[in-house]
Amino acid sequence: MLHLKNIPQHPVFWVIVPLAMVLIPHLPRLPVWMIILLPLLFGWRLLAIVKPRLLPGKILLFLIIFPAVIILLFHYGTLLGKTAGTALLSLLLAIKLLESTQKRDYMLLIALSFFIIVTNFLFSQTIPTVVFMLISAIVLIMSLIFINQGDAPVSFRSRLKMSSLMLVQALPMMLILFVLFPRIPGPLWSLPEDSSSPRTGLSDTMSPGSISELIQSNEIAFRVQFKSEAPAQNSLYWRALVLWYFDGKTWEHGKPNLNPTPTLEGFDTPLSYTITLEPHDKKWLFALDMPSEIPENVSYTNNFLLRSESDIHSLYQYTVSSFLDYRIEQQLSAWERSAGLKLPEGANPRTVALGQQWRRQFKQPRDIVQHALENFNQQNFFYTLQPPATPGFDPVDQFLFTTRRGFCEHYASSFTVLMRAAGIPARIVLGYQGGTQNPLNNFYSVTQSDAHAWSEVWLEQEGWVRIDPTAAIAPNRIEQNLNAALAATENRPFHMRMNSGMLKQLKFYWDAIDNSWKQWVIGYDSKLQNQLLNTIFNRDIDYVELILFLITTLAVITLIIALFIFRPFSRNSLDPIQRLYGRFCKKLARKGLIRQDYEGPLDFACRAGSEFPADKNTINLITAIYINQRYRSRENTKQLNNMKQMIKKLRLSAS
Amino acid sequence: MSNGLPLVPDFITRLIKLWAEKRLPEPDQQTTLVRRRIYILPTRHGLTFFITLLVILTGAINYENSLGFMLSFLLGSIGFLGMIYTHENLNHLTLNTATTRPVFAGQPAHFPITLSSDKKHGFMNIQFQSRNGEAVSAHLEPLAADCQVQIPLNTEQRGWLELGEFKVFTEFPLGLFHAWSWNHLNTRCLVYPKPDEHPPHFDLSSQHSGQHASEQDGYDDFAGIREYQKGDAPNHLAWKAIARTRELQTKQFHAEVGDEIILSWYALPDNMDIERKLSVLCRWVLDADHHGLKYGLQLPGTQLAAGSGRHHRHLCLKSLALFSRS
Numbered sequence: 001m002l003h004l005k006n007i008p009q010h011p012v013f014w015v016i017v018p019l020a021m022v023l024i025p026h027l028p029r030l031p032v033w034m035i036i037l038l039p040l041l042f043g044w045r046l047l048a049i050v051k052p053r054l055l056p057g058k059i060l061l062f063l064i065i066f067p068a069v070i071i072l073l074f075h076y077g078t079l080l081g082k083t084a085g086t087a088l089l090s091l092l093l094a095i096k097l098l099e100s101t102q103k104r105d106y107m108l109l110i111a112l113s114f115f116i117i118v119t120n121f122l123f124s125q126t127i128p129t130v131v132f133m134l135i136s137a138i139v140l141i142m143s144l145i146f147i148n149q150g151d152a153p154v155s156f157r158s159r160l161k162m163s164s165l166m167l168v169q170a171l172p173m174m175l176i177l178f179v180l181f182p183r184i185p186g187p188l189w190s191l192p193e194d195s196s197s198p199r200t201g202l203s204d205t206m207s208p209g210s211i212s213e214l215i216q217s218n219e220i221a222f223r224v225q226f227k228s229e230a231p232a233q234n235s236l237y238w239r240a241l242v243l244w245y246f247d248g249k250t251w252e253h254g255k256p257n258l259n260p261t262p263t264l265e266g267f268d269t270p271l272s273y274t275i276t277l278e279p280h281d282k283k284w285l286f287a288l289d290m291p292s293e294i295p296e297n298v299s300y301t302n303n304f305l306l307r308s309e310s311d312i313h314s315l316y317q318y319t320v321s322s323f324l325d326y327r328i329e330q331q332l333s334a335w336e337r338s339a340g341l342k343l344p345e346g347a348n349p350r351t352v353a354l355g356q357q358w359r360r361q362f363k364q365p366r367d368i369v370q371h372a373l374e375n376f377n378q379q380n381f382f383y384t385l386q387p388p389a390t391p392g393f394d395p396v397d398q399f400l401f402t403t404r405r406g407f408c409e410h411y412a413s414s415f416t417v418l419m420r421a422a423g424i425p426a427r428i429v430l431g432y433q434g435g436t437q438n439p440l441n442n443f444y445s446v447t448q449s450d451a452h453a454w455s456e457v458w459l460e461q462e463g464w465v466r467i468d469p470t471a472a473i474a475p476n477r478i479e480q481n482l483n484a485a486l487a488a489t490e491n492r493p494f495h496m497r498m499n500s501g502m503l504k505q506l507k508f509y510w511d512a513i514d515n516s517w518k519q520w521v522i523g524y525d526s527k528l529q530n531q532l533l534n535t536i537f538n539r540d541i542d543y544v545e546l547i548l549f550l551i552t553t554l555a556v557i558t559l560i561i562a563l564f565i566f567r568p569f570s571r572n573s574l575d576p577i578q579r580l581y582g583r584f585c586k587k588l589a590r591k592g593l594i595r596q597d598y599e600g601p602l603d604f605a606c607r608a609g610s611e612f613p614a615d616k617n618t619i620n621l622i623t624a625i626y627i628n629q630r631y632r633s634r635e636n637t638k639q640l641n642n643m644k645q646m647i648k649k650l651r652l653s654a655s
Numbered sequence: 656m657s658n659g660l661p662l663v664p665d666f667i668t669r670l671i672k673l674w675a676e677k678r679l680p681e682p683d684q685q686t687t688l689v690r691r692r693i694y695i696l697p698t699r700h701g702l703t704f705f706i707t708l709l710v711i712l713t714g715a716i717n718y719e720n721s722l723g724f725m726l727s728f729l730l731g732s733i734g735f736l737g738m739i740y741t742h743e744n745l746n747h748l749t750l751n752t753a754t755t756r757p758v759f760a761g762q763p764a765h766f767p768i769t770l771s772s773d774k775k776h777g778f779m780n781i782q783f784q785s786r787n788g789e790a791v792s793a794h795l796e797p798l799a800a801d802c803q804v805q806i807p808l809n810t811e812q813r814g815w816l817e818l819g820e821f822k823v824f825t826e827f828p829l830g831l832f833h834a835w836s837w838n839h840l841n842t843r844c845l846v847y848p849k850p851d852e853h854p855p856h857f858d859l860s861s862q863h864s865g866q867h868a869s870e871q872d873g874y875d876d877f878a879g880i881r882e883y884q885k886g887d888a889p890n891h892l893a894w895k896a897i898a899r900t901r902e903l904q905t906k907q908f909h910a911e912v913g914d915e916i917i918l919s920w921y922a923l924p925d926n927m928d929i930e931r932k933l934s935v936l937c938r939w940v941l942d943a944d945h946h947g948l949k950y951g952l953q954l955p956g957t958q959l960a961a962g963s964g965r966h967h968r969h970l971c972l973k974s975l976a977l978f979s980r981s
Contacts, residue, residue, distance in 0.1 A: 107700040107830060111707040114730060118711045121722040133726060141733065141829065148830035150780035152794035162828060166740070170732035177728035184716055314719060522721045562739055631800065 010049045014143040015097065015106045016042050022116040022136050023090055029083050029123070031075050034091065037068070041094040048098075056098055065095050086119045106147050110140055125315075125522050127514070138163050169561050176557055180550040182543050183526040200448055201280040202430055204241055207250040208395050212385050212407040215482065217448040218495035220278055221432060222286055223515055224444040227272040231288075233434055234478045235324050237454065237466065238286040238446060241430040242303040244339045248347030249395050251413065251428045254339065262302045263330065266292055266323030276518060277316045283308050286431060286446075288322035289466060295319055304328060315522050329463045332425060340425025340458060348396040348417060355421020365459050368422045372415055373472040380404055381411075383474035383485055385492070408477075411469040412453040425458040429466070434481055440512040449482055449493065576640055577629040584622055584647050591652050601626055612652050622646050661698040661833045675837050676820075682841040687749040688823065693836045695742050701831035704734060737829035744825045745781065745834050747774045748795070752842035753803065757972070758810060759937075760849040763788060765805040766818045766842055770795045780827040786819055813848040813933065813976045847972040850941055851934035855923070857916075857942075915961040916943060918971075919953040933975050940975070944968045954978055 007013050020042060027035055041064075048054040056064075068091055069079070076084035093112055100106060117136055120129065141163035145154060154162075200217045203210065222238075245254030270292045277285065285298060285306035294300050295318040299307045306320070332340075343352060362368045382405040390398040396414045399406050406414075412428055419426035433452035435444035454468040471478045477485035483496045520528070533541050541549070585595050585604075593611055595604045605623035609616035625643045660668050671694070678692055697705065708730045715723025753767040766785070770793060772778060777797040784790040785808040793804035810816055824835035918939045923932045936952065943950040944963065951961035952971045957978070959971055 103830075104700065108703055111700075111703050114707055114726065115711065118714060118720075118723050118726050121720050121726070122718060125720070125722045130722060130725070133722065133729075137726075137729060137733070144829045144831075145827075148780065148827050150782075150792050150794075150827075152777075152779035152792070152827070153796065154779055166733055166736050167729075169736055170729055173732035173735065174725065174728040177731065178721075178725055181724065181728065521725075524721055525719060558735075561736070 007046055007049050011103070011106050011143075011147050012045060012049055012097075012100065014146045015100070015109050016046060018113050018136060018139045018143050019093060019097065019109060019116075021139055022113045022120075025120045025124070025129070025132065026086055026090060026116070030087050030090065031072075033071070034068075034087060038090060038094050041098060045097050045100075055101070058099075061095055061099060065091070082119070082122045086116075089116065089119065103147060107144075110143055110147075113140055127517055134167065138167055141166055169564070172557050172561070173554065176550070176553050178524070179529070179532070180546065180553060182546050182550075183524075183529050185526040199280055201282070202240060202284075202451060204243075204282075204430075205250050205252050206243055206409050206413070206428060206430060206453055208387070208390055208399070208406070208410055208413070211409045211451050211453055212387070214451045215385060215407075215449045216493045218493070219448050220514075221280070221446050221448055221450070222275050222277040223518070224435060224446065225274045225276075225442070226444070227274075230437065230442075230444065231271060231324055233480065234471075235288075236434050236444075237289045237429075237452075237468075238432040238435075238450075239289050239291075239305060239429055240284045240286050240432075242305060242456075243428040243430060244342075246342075246344060246413075246417065248344040248393060251416075262300075262304060263328065264290055264292060264304065264323070265327045266290075267325040267327070268323060270321035270323055272319065272321045274317060274319045276515075276523065277312060277318070279313050279315060281311050281313060283311055285312075285316075285318060285320075287320045288324065290326045290328060291320050291322050293321040315518055317523055327463050329458070330461070332458050336458070337425055340427055341420050341423065343417065343420050348394045350394075350397045351400055351414060351417050352421040354400070355418040358418070359422040365422075365424045365457070368424060369419070369457060369459075369467055372418050372422075373467070373469060376411065376415075376469055376472045381406075381473050382487070383407070383411075383470065383477065385486060385490060408470045409453045411473060412455050415467065415469040416455045419455070419457050427456050427464075429454050429456055433468075433478060436481070438508050438511050438515070440508055441515060443512075443515050445511055445515075449495065577626060577643075580640065580643050580647065581622075581626045581630075584626075584650075587647065587650060587652065615650055615652055618646050618650055622650075660696055660835070662696065662702060672837065679820075679837065679839050682839040684841055685749065685751045686838055686840060687747065688745050688836045688838070690742075690746060692838075693742055693745050693834055695738060695832050695834040698826055698831060698833045701734070701833075704730070704831050708734070734829070734831055738832045740828050741825060741832040741834045743776075744778055744827050745823065745836055748772050748778050748781065748823070750823070750838065750840060751801075752840050755842060755844035757845040757847055757969070757976075759847045760810050760813050762810060763807040764810050764816055764844040764846065765807055766840075766844060767803050767805050768840070768842075769801050769803050771801040779825075781823060781825050783821060783823055785821045790824075808844075810844075810846045813846050813930075813978075814980045815843045815977070816846050817843045845973060845976055847976045848930070848933040848937040850938040851931065852938075854935045854938040854942075857918075857922075857939055915949045915951065917951040917953050917961065918943065920955055921953065929979075933978055937972060937975050940968060940971045 020039075023038065030038075044054065044056075069088065072084065072087055072091065073079055076087070078084050079088050089112075093109060093116070096105070096112075097109060100109060113136075117133055138160070142156075142159045145159045145162060149159075200214065200219055201221065202214070241253060243251040243253050245252045271288065272293075273288070275286060285308055287294075287306050290304050291300070291306060294306055297309055298318065299309070301307055306318075308316070329336075358368050358371060362371060384405050385407060387399075387406045387410060388403045390403060392398065396417050399410050400414050416426040416428055430451075430453050432446045432450040433454070434450050435446040437444050452470070454466060454470065456464045456466055458464050468478060474485040483492065486492060486496075530540070533546065581601070588595070588608055591612075593608055599607070601623050605619050608619045612619070622643055625639050629639060629643075659665055660671070663671070675692070675694065680686065708727050711723060711730070712727040714720070715727055749771045751769040751771065753769055755764065755766055758764045768783065770778065770781070772795060775798055777799075778795040780792055780794060781804075782790045782792050783804055783806045785806050787809050788807035791804055791806060793802060795802050806818065806821060808816065808818060818840055820837055820839050822835055822837055824833060826833050918936055920932060920936065923935060927935075936954075940950065940952065944967075947963065949961045949963050950971075952959040952974065954974060957974050959967075959974060
């Protein structure tokens with residue numbers, strides 16, 4: 001017979017509960033068949049609690065695990081790496097569970113559950129993740145207690161209480177270790193490359209619709225802290241990619257063959273700022289037009305772009321300086337001239353024809369640029385997030401002459417094509433424009449919805465000059481933000497609709513908390529640790545001193561916690577009733593009547609009563625209260641007070 | 656787990672024990688486990704836990720993953736607290752002896768120990784293990800006055816059996832640490848000789864005290880059949896009745912009122928082994944008691960007048976148990 005109600009009394013149940021719990025955050029990353037398989041295996045093991053003969057043998061287990069691993073291998077192409085490794089680990093744990101019947105198996109599974117928690121941190125390090133970690137830890141400790149309590153009556157509630165208490169006591173030690181444990185910079189060994197899940201963010205190509213899609217996301221791309229006054233909103237052009245090659249529809253970076261030493265002249269004092277970049281799995285770094293001083297371990301390409309040495313898989317912080325008033329590349333190389341003028345044969349003929357017409361019409365390239373921008377501004381062009389589709393081979397023609405509704409990529413693309421057709425070297429720059437300043441901490445948050453594309457044209461004497469055609473059609477986009485630039489009737493992304501009063505304020509709070517979390521917790525590394533120790537000690541300290549400091553602090557906190565658990569100085573180690581009775585015995589002892597070890601309270605009262613007949617009643621009453629309080633009922637303050645008074649009044653005059 | 660320690664080879668356990676024995680107080684009726692005598696080591700699970708923690712920490716260092724650091728430090732702190740909790744689960748536990756009940760050699764003796772504490776918190780899953788018995792667990796609930804545990808100890812020989820050194824240990828609450836204390840309590844249990852399974856037939860003719868020597872089979876007067884009870888001699892089983900009812904039955908014999916028998920050492924052959932003689936006498940005492948006879952016991956140097964009842968039986972068995980031992 002099945003006795004399903006017995007299941008929660010079995011240790012296996014208390015192994016499965018936390019195991020299932022720590023696997024939940026991984027579910028979206030697991031293949032569908034595993035999301036079905038894992039609960040089945042868990043259910044199987046649960047059923048086997050009441051029907052032990054359902055436990056599979058070694059051969060059956062092998063028949064499950066072998067094909068499963070093969071399918072996993074085909075699914076991911078590897079068994080290493082974050083995603084595939086986690087899937088494999090989950091699978092092995094579920095199989096191990098099916099052959100677990102002993103305490104040591106359960107203990108192993110619980111240890112490995114902690115390991116599952118940490119694999120989740122490779123994907124997510126948010127505040128909710130940590131809250132989930134703490135809850136999981138409580139449940140896992142509860143399971144440890146359940147497995148080790150034997151037949152002792154420790155209820156679910158006391159397990160919960162004990163495990164929460166342990167967690168609370170562990171937190172201060174954890175914090176000290178977190179802050180003071182010596183942090184070693186850099187990885188110990190190279191990380192296995194991972195076919196990581198796609199992230200929202202800029203891609204290295206641009207085609208119609210590619211940026212307006214990105215706008216839908218409100219995810220943080222990076223945060224900026226300016227060392228001094230922040231520049232005006234309309235000069236916040238965060239540059240990341242330069243695209244040279246156009247196939248009629250899509251822009252790619254091509255294979256630039258540029259000046260080995262780009263020339264940059266700055267006309268103002270460089271602006272210094274620190275960027276905290278969210279992982280985007282790419283090498284490119286963002287900087288304001290035009291970066292002058294670059295951080296260590298970062299290369300500076302000849303397109304004035306910053307490149308990290310390896311892909312950014314975790315939060316990355318760097319400090320850069322930029323000139324906002326600058327001049328670059330007064331000399332144009334032959335390659336740049338040819339690449340900057342190149343257009344695909346036969347594509348977008350009307351646009352090309354228009355460009356060529358302007359070339360004949362205007363003498364100065366400057367005038368051509370001006371005319372193009374005026375053209376956008378004065379003709380019937382619309383700035384919209386939902387441009388009509390421009391299918392076919394000549395999307396630029398369709399946009400310029402038919403639909404006239406587009407987003408920044410349409411304007412940047414058509415403008416650049418026009419310039420090239422008019423004989424002006426031009427290229428596309430991809431990055432972000434603007435950012436939201438959080439009034440709570442003055443950090444700028446640049447989100448995916450700030451993604452932007454603009455152009456650079458090369459002009460005699462001036463070098464490469466930034467021209468943003470979007471500014472001509474929707475100046476609010478540049479002066480303020482996207483939301484202000486869109487028409488009132490525009491169907492805005494969800495995050496832009498949630499932008500009123502209270503919500504905006506809440507968003508700022510959350511953003512500030514999230515920022516501090518990222519700066520101080522996720523971003524806490526050897527550099528920050530050194531900074532912190534410097535402020536504490538007012539000088540540099542080495543590893544030995546750091547370890548000594550860590551041990552001392554830990555010892556102090558341990559002592560405090562241990563005192564809290566041991567309570568050696570607590571007078572409460574005896575019941576108040578026992579203390580009172582002790583006082584009573586002491587009083588009698590002073591009169592020469594000493595209670596013997598073998599003497600029960602009643603016998604002693606009898607002896608005392610015959611010794612002091614005058615106090616016989618009081619002595620009997622005191623003894624009665626003592627026996628009642630000690631052995632029968634719960635503490636009763638009124639009775640205790642009575643007893644106290646009686647002991648005080650005890651005369652004990654010899655008869 | 657036997658009497659050994661986790662993760663420690665036996666010879667080191669013995670060395671630790673030698674050292675610990677010097678710290679044991681003189682055996683008494685009562686002992687309180689104090690810090691001085693509570694030892695603690697990680698268990699195998701503790702080691703697994705610690706290795707997991709190290710792997711997580713290494714991963715955290717390599718991936719520069721802050722939350723990985725956080726989790727490994729949290730686990731380290733919890734493991735450390737687990738050590739304190741486990742230690743505290745023995746600390747200030749007071750053990751008191753209580754009266755033991757005699758057993759026959761071969762049966763396990765049970766030494767009742769009363770647990771109490773001046774601490775208010777509970778003591779959970781405390782294991783007690785004598786030098787050769789199974790571990791038994793006990794727990795003292797929070798605020799409870801006391802509770803009792805019976806420590807089993809296998810018996811082989813008759814006589815007084817000292818509880819001797821026993822180990823009190825616990826792995827509660829997390830199972831990561833094994834805290835233990837070796838203890839010594841002044842308590843002993845009387846072990847009666849093992850009742851002989853094939854005793855020689857008791858020969859009434861050897862009785863000289865009996866007034867009814869002519870009625871040689873007076874002892875064997877068949878008085879009826881009753882259900883088998885533990886301790887009944889196998890040669891008194893009523894086989895016919897067993898075959899009929901399929902339940903164990905014993906033939907009951909009836910001795911005439913006033914019959915007194917003396918179970919005598921000297922009735923046994925001289926060449927019989929002393930222990931065997933005591934075993935046989937033990938069996939005879941049990942049989943005689945069982946049949947409600949008045950019986951006396953004669954041993955070299957000891958003479959117990961005929962009597963009956965539980966106390967008399969105990970006296971007889973005790974003198975057998977302690978024969979030439981004291």
